[in-house]
Each structure stands twice: as C-alpha cells, then as structure tokens.
Amino acid sequence: MTRRGIFLAAGVGPAFLLLLVLGGCPKRAELGGPLVGLSAEERERFEKGRVEFQRLFTPETGLGPLFNADSCGECHEDRVPGGPGDEVEVHVAAFDAATGFCDPLVEHGGPVIQQQTTPALQEALGIESEPIPAEATARAGRSSPDVLGFGLLDAVPDAFILMRSDPNDRDGDGISGRPNRFLDGRLGRFGRKALVPTLHEFNAGAFTIELGITSPEVPTEETIGGDPIPAGVDPLPEPEIDQRALDLADDFVRFSAPPEPRRLTSAAKRGKKIFARIGCDSCHVVTLETGDSPVQALRYKKVNAYSDLLLHDMGPALADICLGQAAPSEFRTEPLMGLRLSESFLHDGRAKSIEEAVRLHGGEATRTRDEFIALSDREREALLGFLESL
Amino acid sequence: MLDRRLSPWFAVSLLLLPLVASWPTTESSARTDPDRMSGTVERVEGKSRLVHVITGTGHALRVVSYHAPPDCRISVEGADVGLEKLTRGLIVVIRVRPGQGGREAESIETLRAPEAGRSR
Numbered sequence: 225m226t227r228r229g230i231f232l233a234a235g236v237g238p239a240f241l242l243l244l245v246l247g248g249c250p251k252r253a254e255l256g257g258p259l260v261g262l263s264a265e266e267r268e269r270f271e272k273g274r275v276e277f278q279r280l281f282t283p284e285t286g287l288g289p290l291f292n293a294d295s296c297g298e299c300h301e302d303r304v305p306g307g308p309g310d311e312v313e314v315h316v317a318a319f320d321a322a323t324g325f326c327d328p329l330v331e332h333g334g335p336v337i338q339q340q341t342t343p344a345l346q347e348a349l350g351i352e353s354e355p356i357p358a359e360a361t362a363r364a365g366r367s368s369p370d371v372l373g374f375g376l377l378d379a380v381p382d383a384f385i386l387m388r389s390d391p392n393d394r395d396g397d398g399i400s401g402r403p404n405r406f407l408d409g410r411l412g413r414f415g416r417k418a419l420v421p422t423l424h425e426f427n428a429g430a431f432t433i434e435l436g437i438t439s440p441e442v443p444t445e446e447t448i449g450g451d452p453i454p455a456g457v458d459p460l461p462e463p464e465i466d467q468r469a470l471d472l473a474d475d476f477v478r479f480s481a482p483p484e485p486r487r488l489t490s491a492a493k494r495g496k497k498i499f500a501r502i503g504c505d506s507c508h509v510v511t512l513e514t515g516d517s518p519v520q521a522l523r524y525k526k527v528n529a530y531s532d533l534l535l536h537d538m539g540p541a542l543a544d545i546c547l548g549q550a551a552p553s554e555f556r557t558e559p560l561m562g563l564r565l566s567e568s569f570l571h572d573g574r575a576k577s578i579e580e581a582v583r584l585h586g587g588e589a590t591r592t593r594d595e596f597i598a599l600s601d602r603e604r605e606a607l608l609g610f611l612e613s614l
Numbered sequence: 615m616l617d618r619r620l621s622p623w624f625a626v627s628l629l630l631l632p633l634v635a636s637w638p639t640t641e642s643s644a645r646t647d648p649d650r651m652s653g654t655v656e657r658v659e660g661k662s663r664l665v666h667v668i669t670g671t672g673h674a675l676r677v678v679s680y681h682a683p684p685d686c687r688i689s690v691e692g693a694d695v696g697l698e699k700l701t702r703g704l705i706v707v708i709r710v711r712p713g714q715g716g717r718e719a720e721s722i723e724t725l726r727a728p729e730a731g732r733s734r
Contacts, residue, residue, distance in 0.1 A: 429672020
C-alpha cells in the first residue's frame with residue numbers, strides 16, 4: 225500500500241465508523257418525550273398539551289362536583305407525565321345474561337362511579353363519593369395505566385385489528401379474540417374493555433368523568449347516581465374548558481412516544497423467544513402497524529404494542545363488569561409497551577408483580593399460563609426478565 | 615433569477631394544497647351530524663312512544679330520548695316494523711327533525727354492528 229493509501233485508510237476508516245455511530249442508529253425518544261419525527265408545530269402542541277395535561281383544577285375552575293382526580297397528571301404520573309399511577313377507580317354495569325344486554329347504568333350514574341366530591345357537594349348531599357347503584361350486577365376496579373404512545377394505537381387501521389379477530393376460533397388454537405363495539409357500532413379499542421373507538425373521544429370523555437370538567441364535546445356534567453346536581457353546587461357555566469385546551473391535552477397523549485424497551489440481556493433475549501414459544505404473542509401481538517395519518521410521525525409506523533386490541537375471555541376469576549359488547553370475563557389484551565413502568569398489574573392492579581399477573585390469567589390464556597408455570601426456574605426468570613425490559 | 619428558482623416549488627405547492635387540505639383529521643370520527651345520531655337502545659316506552667338511546671363520548675355516556683311519532687319510519691334489518699320491535703341492545707341510527715315538543719325522530723333504523731366501524 226502506498227503512503228497515500230495508508231493515509232486515506234487511516235482517515236476514512238474512523239470517519240466512516242463515526243458516521244455509522246452518529247447517523248446509522250435510529251434516534252431514540254426519551255421517556256415521556258415526544259415521538260421522533262414530529263414537526264416543530266406538533267412538538268409545540270405536545271409541550272403545550274403537557275401543560276394542559278398537568279393543569280390542576282379546583283372547584284373554582286370547574287373541578288367536580290364529582291371527580292376522581294384534579295388533573296390528568298394526578299393519575300398518569302409515575303416517572304413522567306403520562307406514566308402509570310396507583311389510583312384505582314370504580315366502574316359498574318348490569319349484565320343480563322339471558323339476553324346478553326349490557327346496561328352501563330347511565331341513568332344511575334354509571335359506568336364510572338366517582339370517588340371524590342367537592343366541598344359544596346358534600347355540604348349539599350353529605351356524600352364523599354358517588355353512591356354505587358343498587359342495579360349494578362358487578363363493580364370493577366380500574367387501575368391507571370401509562371398512556372405513552374397511545375397515538376400510535378389510535379392510528380392502527382380498523383382492518384388491521386379485525387384481521388386477527390377469530391370469534392369462533394376457526395383456526396382451533398384456543399384463542400378467539402373479537403372486537404368490542406361502541407354504542408353506535410364503531411370498532412372500539414381504548415379502555416380495558418376496548419369500548420372507545422378513538423383516542424380523542426377517550427380523552428374528551430375522561431375530562432368529564434375523571435375531573436368533572438365539561439368541554440364543548442361533552443357539555444354536560446355527570447349525574448349523581450342519576451340525579452341532577454343540586455343548584456348552586458357547580459356554578460361555573462359549561463363548558464368549563466374550551467376546545468383548544470381539550471385538543472392540546474389530546475395532542476400531548478397523541479404525540480407522546482411509546483416507552484423504549486431496555487436493552488435486552490442475553491437471558492432476556494432467551495425470554496423473548498420463550499414469550500413466543502409458549503404462545504403469549506397469540507394475544508400480546510408484538511407489532512402493530514399504523515395506517516395513513518395527517519401526522520407524519522404516526523403514518524405507516526410499526527409499534528411494538530404487545531396487544532391485538534381485541535377482547536379475550538380471561539376466565540371467571542377475573543370477570544367483573546360488562547361494557548358495550550364485552551362480557552364480564554372479556555378484556556382487551558393489555559398493551560405491554562411500558563410494562564416496566566408499572567408497579568401493579570392487570571386491569572384492577574390486583575397483581576403486585578408481573579409473575580403474579582401471568583399466574584392470574586385464565587380463560588383463553590389458560591394453556592399459555594400453564595406452560596408458563598411449567599417452565600424451569602431459569603426459563604421463567606428469563607421470560608420475566610424480558611417482560612421487565614418492556 | 616430568484617423567481618425562476620422558486621416558481622417550480624410554488625407550482626408544486628399549489629398542486630399539493632387541495633390534497634393536504636382534504637386529508638381527514640384524526641378527530642373527524644368524533645364529530646356528529648346534528649340531524650343524525652346513533653346509539654344503543656336502552657328502553658322503549660310504547661305508550662308515550664319514547665325511545666331512550668345510550669350514546670356518548672368515551673366513557674362519558676349519556677341517555678338521549680326521542681319521541682317517535684306514528685309517521686316515524688322504523689326498520690329492523692331493512693324491514694319496516696312497529697315500535698314494539700325496537701328492543702334494548704339494538705344499535706340504531708336515528709334521523710332527527712324539528713317536532714312539536716322539540717326534536718323528534720323522523721326515522722329509526724338498526725345498524726348491523728359487525729359491518730359498522732370506522733373506515734380509515
């Protein structure tokens with residue numbers, strides 16, 4: 225090699241490596257941060273939306289008179305705004321097993337039973353929470369999940385979800401996911417029973433049911449067990465927030481990045497293979513794909529959600545309320561992205577560890593659960609290590 | 615010189631403008647037509663011809679009630695029927711019109727849930 229050649233090799237080699245390191249690796253989103261690839265305007269809406277998400281309401285600014293929290297960030301708070309929380313709220317419904325009709329008990333204050341009241345309502349009615357309707361056939365606890373990356377779940381086309389639906393288990397694998405439907409027939413995907421079709425509707429509804437804050441999209445307050453709010457208890461005129469505030473809070477959730485999984489150890493890599501081998505991924509489908517979207521960062525993306533967004537029978541031990549077309553024992557496959565952020569697990573937070581949550585799976589998941597239990601200690605640890613990395 | 619460099623981009627932008635403007639927003643599915651609503655029948659009061667329907671936004675569910683006068687066309691799976699055939703749990707689309715006591719149902723037809731859903 226000539227001197228010039230040696231000089232070039234010595235100079236170009238490291239420069240090439242530097243380029244690979246700087247430009248070759250995909251940019252990672254920070255926990256609680258915005259999606260990679262948002263426009264400047266979208267990032268600005270994300271930042272402003274975070275302020276709305278964290279905005280603290282008081283009775284003077286519209287809170288209540290029934291509420292579960294005084295800000296979105298009160299429940300979705302661990303590690304970062306939008307993370308999980310330890311609050312468990314109460315939902316009710318009445319299920320008619322003979323007809324299959326699910327009554328969300330709207331005229332009795334359902335399906336969400338608020339756990340707090342403003343001082344004015346306490347004074348007027350002497351209650352510290354909304355009463356549980358006598359008509360309820362079941363009540364359910366609902367823990368507060370993280371909402372990071374939910375914009376990507378919203379952008380998954382209906383057809384992608386329906387493609388995996390197998391209500392009659394025609395393929396004979398023992399897994400028979402089916403979609404839930406909102407009350408108007410649209411496909412649902414948000415909420416533990418997958419009732420709500422879109423992220424925007426979920427967020428708009430949450431302002432009212434969780435905070436008692438009305439908006440142009442939900443301009444009426446919740447009733448108190450079906451009865452109207454006593455005069456003078458909630459004097460602020462409706463709506464209590466404007467469309468801009470609602471849209472910004474929605475954009476914060478929509479534009480938030482899904483939590484990046486931790487780098488896998490060699491044991492966790494084995495755990496990932498076991499996850500597939502024993503059939504966890506039959507319902508916790510690893511990768512979903514988004515469709516067209518006006519937001520480039522959401523358009524035609526792959527998201528490792530670990531969910532099929534369908535309902536599955538989880539067995540009688542976990543059954544609680546019905547909702548929409550979901551029977552009491554049916555739950556939407558919980559997305560596992562961000563699982564490492566949680567300290568309690570399952571829809572009502574009853575499991576205090578991932579292992580306990582897996583052991584509590586029943587119904588369609590029984591066979592996979594039994595395979596999990598039958599794993600060697602080493603294999604089980606590897607699988608749990610993988611799940612703890614998500 | 616500057617004009618000549620910008621003009622192709624300007625032309626492309628003009629061509630793309632209607633396309634960008636016509637993109638659906640992610641919120642479009644939440645907006646409703648004031649003369650049309652859909653929801654699940656909660657109950658029907660035959661005597662007063664009141665139909666109570668569950669609808670809402672997210673988990674903030676509401677019951678809305680409409681009077682269905684005798685000339686209101688009611689159809690279940692495409693067949694014209696009487697009010698008594700509207701049973702709870704059916705998903706319906708109600709066309710609404712101004713009536714004597716406020717807004718009333720002009721027509722009520724059932725929606726077959728499995729075929730419904732958002733197209734995107």
